[in-house]
Amino acid sequence: MTDPNRQKIIDAIDANRDPAIRFLQDMVAIPSVTGDEAAIQEFVSGYMTGIGLDVDMWETDWEELKKHPGYRPVDRGYEGRPNIVATRKGTGGGRSLLLNGHTDVIPVGNGEGWSDDPWSAAIKDGRIYGRGSCDMKSGVASHILAVQYLKEAGIDLKGDVYINVVIDEEVSGHGTLDTVIRGYTADAGISGETSDLAVQPACIGRIWFQIDVQGKPAGIQQRYMGISAIELGNKVVKAVQELEDHRVATVKHPLYPSALDSLPCIIGSFQAGNYPSAFPASAVLKGSIGTVPGEDHEGVKQSLVDKIAEMAKNDPWMKDHPPVVRFVGYDAQASEIPRDHGIVETVCRTYTEVTGKTPVISGRQGAADTRFLNEYGHTPTVIFGPGSTAVMHANDEYVSIDDYLTSIKVMALSIYDWCNSEPIAKA
Numbered sequence: 001m002t003d004p005n006r007q008k009i010i011d012a013i014d015a016n017r018d019p020a021i022r023f024l025q026d027m028v029a030i031p032s033v034t035g036d037e038a039a040i041q042e043f044v045s046g047y048m049t050g051i052g053l054d055v056d057m058w059e060t061d062w063e064e065l066k067k068h069p070g071y072r073p074v075d076r077g078y079e080g081r082p083n084i085v086a087t088r089k090g091t092g093g094g095r096s097l098l099l100n101g102h103t104d105v106i107p108v109g110n111g112e113g114w115s116d117d118p119w120s121a122a123i124k125d126g127r128i129y130g131r132g133s134c135d136m137k138s139g140v141a142s143h144i145l146a147v148q149y150l151k152e153a154g155i156d157l158k159g160d161v162y163i164n165v166v167i168d169e170e171v172s173g174h175g176t177l178d179t180v181i182r183g184y185t186a187d188a189g190i191s192g193e194t195s196d197l198a199v200q201p202a203c204i205g206r207i208w209f210q211i212d213v214q215g216k217p218a219g220i221q222q223r224y225m226g227i228s229a230i231e232l233g234n235k236v237v238k239a240v241q242e243l244e245d246h247r248v249a250t251v252k253h254p255l256y257p258s259a260l261d262s263l264p265c266i267i268g269s270f271q272a273g274n275y276p277s278a279f280p281a282s283a284v285l286k287g288s289i290g291t292v293p294g295e296d297h298e299g300v301k302q303s304l305v306d307k308i309a310e311m312a313k314n315d316p317w318m319k320d321h322p323p324v325v326r327f328v329g330y331d332a333q334a335s336e337i338p339r340d341h342g343i344v345e346t347v348c349r350t351y352t353e354v355t356g357k358t359p360v361i362s363g364r365q366g367a368a369d370t371r372f373l374n375e376y377g378h379t380p381t382v383i384f385g386p387g388s389t390a391v392m393h394a395n396d397e398y399v400s401i402d403d404y405l406t407s408i409k410v411m412a413l414s415i416y417d418w419c420n421s422e423p424i425a426k427a
Contacts, residue, residue, distance in 0.1 A: 139192020
């Protein structure tokens with residue numbers, strides 16, 4: 001390292017290994033299931049205020065949010081669930097950078113299937129366990145600590161840095177959308193979503209759907225007079241599988257070489273009938289479709305509608321009583337930035353500097369809030385985080401401590417390089 005500041009940054013992070021681990025443990029120990037994010041947001045806000053950042057914390061105006069084209073219907077508003085942007089102002093003449101992450105996590109039930117308390121933040125075998133350790137409090141923590149350690153090491157930055165910590169990502173992504181609405185944009189962004197330390201210029205989309213099936217009612221004694229919604233539903237399952245087979249065989253993207261892994265199109269829930277001793281005359285099937293960047297999002301939805309209609313017209317009952325396809329719940333478009341964008345190259349370069357390895361460049365096999373930053377915020381955003389997409393949402397969720405500390409170093413050097421570079425010329 002010819003620039004002495006670079007070693008100074010790495011040394012500062014190494015010297016703070018134990019505090020960095022404790023900080024993440026403190027975050028993981030705060031339950032923050034989507035809808036109950038107040039405590040974690042207050043904690044994060046207080047911490048960033050304490051390290052000298054300018055903190056803007058606000059609650060989303062639900063009615064105003066509904067007017068935005070990126071809004072998707074949700075069941076509850078945002079009172080008591082604030083978003084945060086903490087700013088470290090630069091000295092001027094550099095590029096701005098927005099670091100994005102969420103603190104809400106998926107439910108844990110009563111802890112069934114966990115080896116320990118889901119909020120224990122216990123350390124075992126070089127890992128921190130607990131809900132959110134992977135997805136994605138470790139990513140958020142790496143952003144905050146990277147900025148903190150740069151500041152404490154006396155490292156000047158020319159460009160502004162924004163740490164964006166949002167809520168409701170697991171349901172809608174509206175926290176990031178509202179950040180854009182509030183006016184926060186930057187020359188580039190880094191999302192700390194789970195990536196296994198791969199550099200990811202793209203994320204898939206996700207479409208949730210529901211298919212309502214109506215059979216012919218009958219009494220259980222004369223069940224032979226009815227038409228079972230379970231049998232009809234099984235035909236729907238088969239049709240959805242056929243659609244996945246077709247998509248896997250025909251949809252291509254260079255960042256997603258394994259279409260089978262990247263393009264799930266499945267029925268994840270099948271509920272039929274309402275009583276053990278009654279004929280099942282109706283069924284509700286729910287599922288999701290994965291999409292890759294470049295696809296026509298609405299066209300993919302229509303392909304499902306068309307597939308179910310095609311199946312129904314060849315069935316003696318369903319041709320006159322077709323299933324009803326509805327798109328309800330999570331609806332996220334795929335998104336990407338150019339693989340050769342400067343922020344991608346910056347993160348790749350600093351990753352190699354920190355680890356001595358060539359980074360994996362791939363597409364994230366999960367949706368991400370980057371779609372809002374790319375499309376509406378005009379903030380080209382790459383994904384890089386310490387968590388594993390294979391572990392997120394799992395029982396006994398964990399993050400590798402070594403990966404977490406590596407992420408802090410990569411973030412710190414990326415901030416240093418990006419924000420001290422010349423501003424991007426506006427077209």
